[in-house]
Amino acid sequence: MIDLHTHILPSIDDGASSWDESVAMCRNAAEDGCSVLVATPHQRHPHWWNDDLAAISRLRAELQSRLGPHPRIVLGAEVRADVAILNAVDSLAGEPMIQPLANSRYLLLEFGTEAGPEPEAVVHEMSIAGITPVLAHPECIPWLAHDLERLDNLVKLGALLQITAMSVLGDFGRGPRDSSHNLLDAGLVHVMASDCHNLEHRPPGLSSAAALIERKYGSATATAITITNPKAIINDHAVSVAA
Numbered sequence: 486m487i488d489l490h491t492h493i494l495p496s497i498d499d500g501a502s503s504w505d506e507s508v509a510m511c512r513n514a515a516e517d518g519c520s521v522l523v524a525t526p527h528q529r530h531p532h533w534w535n536d537d538l539a540a541i542s543r544l545r546a547e548l549q550s551r552l553g554p555h556p557r558i559v560l561g562a563e564v565r566a567d568v569a570i571l572n573a574v575d576s577l578a579g580e581p582m583i584q585p586l587a588n589s590r591y592l593l594l595e596f597g598t599e600a601g602p603e604p605e606a607v608v609h610e611m612s613i614a615g616i617t618p619v620l621a622h623p624e625c626i627p628w629l630a631h632d633l634e635r636l637d638n639l640v641k642l643g644a645l646l647q648i649t650a651m652s653v654l655g656d657f658g659r660g661p662r663d664s665s666h667n668l669l670d671a672g673l674v675h676v677m678a679s680d681c682h683n684l685e686h687r688p689p690g691l692s693s694a695a696a697l698i699e700r701k702y703g704s705a706t707a708t709a710i711t712i713t714n715p716k717a718i719i720n721d722h723a724v725s726v727a728a
């Protein structure tokens with residue numbers, strides 16, 4: 486499996502707080518069946534701006550060297566959609582301020598819990614710019630989570646949807662669980678990731694949620710959202726269908 490959304494780089498956001506925790510999270514993920522982890526520190530977040538891409542890249546390299554070859558760590562970011570996000574997307578053609586997923590055309594995009602820029606406009610403009618936004622955990626965004634029609638429209642406008650494993654399992658409560666299952670029922674989920682932040686409360690691992698999805702929705706769906714689609718994204722290939 487490939488985990489497309491993780492906070493495994495140490496002391497850069499609200500994720501891993503030390504190299505020891507960072508390494509342990511990666512080893513746990515590997516034992517749980519993940520061969521590739523995409524490190525996605527927050528960017529453009531009010532608390533973690535993180536626009537020094539060279540510094541982030543050095544953290545990735547250091548983590549990989551501490552781990553050895555497995556699991557493979559590739560670089561991405563979880564980019565907050567603020568009012569100037571489209572300027573940041575424009576910067577990708579020159580001196581980037583934001584980090585796409587594995588330097589692909591895909592960008593992990595997070596909308597805040599408060600209303601911000603119109604997601605339809607952001608998704609549409611990004612698509613025109615050749616960037617495919619992967620919307621992080623819509624099931625956890627209160628103003629979006631239960632609006633299936635709006636989420637369906639965002640997918641039609643060019644977005645992909647990433648749900649979080651703990652949501653599927655019900656670890657965040659009934660709301661995110663029901664929303665994530667409704668999205669699966671509607672065939673609107675492209676990726677499931679851990680969004681792991683630490684070892685204890687937001688741990689790595691996809692296997693438990695993948696097993697639940699396999700039982701409820703079948704193995705083709707579980708494979709698509711944990712292997713096939715995230716692999717296509719980090720290889721910059723087209724993701725053709727939702728699960």
Ligand SMILES: [Fe+2]
Pocket residue numbers: 490492563621680
């Ligand atoms: Fe995250």
